[in-house]
Structure formats: C-alpha cells, structure tokens
Amino acid sequence: MESKYILEKSSVGTRIGGADFNCRTGRSVLRDTRVSMVEKSGSMPVCTHRQVLYKFVTDGGSAVEAKTERTSPKGNGLPPGGRIMNDMEKTDLRDQKDTGSTGILKRASPTHCQGINGQLPGGFMHLDVRNPGKQAELPSNFRAAQGQSVPQTERQPHPSTHIPVPRNRKPSGHADKEVMAATVLSSLSTSPLVLYPSSAPTVPEPASKAWKEVLSASYSSSTSGNWSWDASDQSVPSTPSPPLSNDANKNFLLSSHGDDVNEDITESTHFMFEDPIPRKRKNSMKVMFKCLWKNCEKVLSTSSGIQRHIRTVHLGRNSDSDYSDGEEDFYYSEIEVNMDSLTEGLSSLTPTSPTTAGPPPIFPPPLTDVPHSEHIIVNGSQSHGPALLSQSAPSTLCHIRTDHAYQGPVTHVRTVTIGEKRQPAAITHAAANKNHASVTPAPKSTPGTRKPRGEAKKCRKVYGMEKRDMWCTACRWKKACQRFTD
DNA sequence: CTTGCCGGGTC
DNA sequence: GACCCGGCAAG
Incomplete structure (x- = not known):
C-alpha cells in the first residue's frame, strides 16, 4: 500500500490522470511507471519501495513525521499508507501553503485532471481544487515565499492536508484510489516548478530533505530530457515541469527503466x-x-x-x-x-x-x-x-x-x-x-506469385480506353494502377 | 474474353 | 527514368 502511493506519486509527476477522467494517457503512464518501478525492484517491488518510503518518511525528519501526525485532523488511525500520503502531501503542501491554499486535497476533479492533461503545469492543479482562482498566483507566490523565511504557518500541519486512505479498499474503490493517486502525484509534479535551489535557502533542512526525497522519487517523471537529478545536486532545473508531453513520458520511462528495464x-x-x-x-x-x-x-x-x-x-x-x-x-x-x-x-x-x-x-x-x-x-x-x-x-x-x-x-x-x-x-x-521480432515475418508474396486482383476499378475501367490520357501513369504502362489501389 | 499488371525491352 | 508491350493469370 504505502509503496504504491509512493510510486504513484513519483509517476504522476509527469502526468496523472485516470481513465475516470478521460485521461487515459495519464493512467497508462501511471501504470507504466508502477510497473517500471516494480521491475526495478525485482520480484519484491513492494518491499523495496516500502523501504524507500520509510526512508522518505524518516529523512523527512521528525518535523515531517510530526506534521503528519498532527495533520490528521480527526486522529483517525491511518494505515501506513495513509500516513505516507500525509507525508507526501505535507511536503507537497509546502508550496501550497505559500499560496495560502488551505483546502483539502480531497479528490482529483475532472478539472484537476484536465489541467494535467491539458499540458498545464500540473503542479497547480491541486491548487485549483483547493483555491479556485489562485492557481495563477501560485508561481509568483511560491517564489516569493521561498525568498523569505518559511512562514510559521507552513510548518503547521493543516487540518486539511490529510488524504483519507481507506484501510481496506474494496474492489469498487479503484476509482478512488486512482483519484487519490492522481491527486497526490499531480500535486507532486509541482515540485520542479517551484524548486529553485538558489532561491530556497531558507527552507528548513527537514523540508529540503523531504523535497529531495520527493523529487528523487518523482523528478524523473516530471522532467523531460535524459538528465538525472542527484539528490545532492542543488541545480535543479528551474523550468516548469514540461507540459506533460509525450517526451516527458518517454524520457521518464526511459530513465526509470534505465537499468534492467525491460x-x-x-x-x-x-x-x-x-x-x-x-x-x-x-x-x-x-x-x-x-x-x-x-x-x-x-x-x-x-x-x-x-x-x-x-x-x-x-x-x-x-x-x-x-x-x-x-x-x-x-x-x-x-x-x-x-x-x-x-x-x-x-x-x-x-x-x-x-x-x-x-x-x-x-x-x-x-x-x-x-x-x-x-x-x-x-x-x-x-x-x-x-x-x-x-x-x-x-x-x-x-x-x-x-x-x-x-x-x-x-x-x-x-x-x-x-x-x-x-x-x-x-x-x-x-x-x-x-523484423527482429520473433513473430512471423511480414507476409511477403513470394516472387513469381501475383497478388490477387484488386476490387477497385482501375483507370482503364473508370476512364475507358478513349480517355487513356486520364489514366494514371502506371495504368498507361500496364503496370499496377496507382490511382485506384486496393 | 476482359482486365490487371509482371517482366522485360527500347529509347 | 519514361515508355511500351508480350504474355500470364484471375475473374
């Protein structure tokens, strides 16, 4: 469970969506990502990811952890997955808070999805959910926020930062799960956008770490190009996450599969x-x-x-x-x-x-x-x-x-x-x-065998002998008609 | 027989 | 390459 969310998160950096939202591509990518991750980790993907996940949580620092705890407004016992989600989102919320967003990331909405699919910087979409009309302000706001010390409020877990994760999902809950995954992931996709290494020196260490973790896990999916981001490297591209272009997906997959990837x-x-x-x-x-x-x-x-x-x-x-x-x-x-x-x-x-x-x-x-x-x-x-x-x-x-x-x-x-x-x-x-494929080679008509006569009428038939000048060249030359191909 | 066009020849 | 055509095969 936990790992799943992490993975989803990472994958959605690129584009998330869901069939439910008519964002099929996103869904597909999401799954691809998942798979790739799984493949990477071999036969026990979940375990591996779980580790990563925990690492993330711990690296996030106690602050992160604490936030998570506090974030649970209702104090309901969240499953590990749920908590992780909290962490993730909390981290992600950093920028949201800068914008003053306080809404809860409840569910992905069609708008949300559309934004992502619509080649908009996905990072803002969740804001859209929370603070309609604020998304446009996000970038500037965030940068501004980064330029200054992190507001106290930013460290305060917002009651709304909790994403409920059902402990026992039912088969029918796929949509919800996907929605949530999409939401979280899409929100994470903001990171590249707002990550200005040079402009975020005031970010608390724990927070930075958290970012790193998040990014290291998801960055490849939210950026194009084959570059890879080292956690120690502060030179994170300041370019906004690419418009969920095909390339982005491709590159993501390529990079994420780099090793053994199938x-x-x-x-x-x-x-x-x-x-x-x-x-x-x-x-x-x-x-x-x-x-x-x-x-x-x-x-x-x-x-x-x-x-x-x-x-x-x-x-x-x-x-x-x-x-x-x-x-x-x-x-x-x-x-x-x-x-x-x-x-x-x-x-x-x-x-x-x-x-x-x-x-x-x-x-x-x-x-x-x-x-x-x-x-x-x-x-x-x-x-x-x-x-x-x-x-x-x-x-x-x-x-x-x-x-x-x-x-x-x-x-x-x-x-x-x-x-x-x-x-x-x-x-x-x-x-x-x-051709290297193992499948039967493309059927070729063996030399000497004529191809079956086509159904279409040829120039000769269409124009008649009297209008031979209207025939296609091939027909005039008694070759295979090229105008009325079969 | 008509039609399509392959294979080969000429320019 | 453009053009022509004998001749085969399908219909």
Missing part, C-alpha cells in the same frame, strides 16, 4: 509517446489492456480480464475470487489499438484503398500478434510472448494511407521491395525495425 517497455514507450503523428479517426481505435508485468505482454480487451490475469498469474491470488485491492491496476496499461492499421496489417498484400476505412472483419483475440496499434505499439519483439502488437506499422501508416492514393506517392509504393510492393514504404520501414 526494453520492451522502453520501446513500447517510445512508440507510445514519441510519435506526434496525428491521430486517426477515433472510431477506428479500440482500447486494449496490456499487462506490463515483466516479460508478460498479455493484452486483453477488457480491464477486468487483464486484472484477473494479473491477479491470478502475477499476483498469485485466488482466481475465483473477484476480490481485488486494486493492485492490478498498476500492472497493466491501456493502449489504443488502431483497427485500421490492423486491417492493413492483416492484409499486407492487399493494400487498402485510401477511402477504405472500415474496421477489419475480424479482430484477433487479444494478445495477439497482429499489428495494429497506432501510436502505442507495444513492442513485444524481445519477449517470446504473445501480444506482439509491436509488429504493427504504427503511426507511419497513417501518413501513407492518406497520401498514397494518387500518383504523387507512387515513389513510396514503388520503392518497396517486390515482395512488399503493395505496402506503403512506411510500413516497410516499420517492419524493418521490428
């Missing part, structure tokens, strides 16, 4: 967040759930399914029990699957007409190997496992599809090798990157 995830992340290519029609996207457990690329179409999978397979919990403490949430992520791409992937030999956009007649069972994810290609190539979504020709596909209809793009098509001639060049390119 390259699968790293790569998938790369695909997932790096590609700025415009999205395709939404109606062609399908949400899938991918298990992020190390070496497990399981992809299921339902969250319940993936949760069950994680619960039973990875967490070793009773399969027949529906009970879930929400732990599974952190071991899978949502991915969007491009149905169109899938179509293409399935019919690599029969290129789709640019106007053809319908979903494929069939959708491979989850977990499978057919390529189709648009911007989130989970690269399973390095794992033996199923779920080789990576085999798809993701984003680039979109490009091609939109412009290879006519002669302009002819070169694209033609530059492909014979076997793949009907595939857009981009696809081929993508395939090249993933």
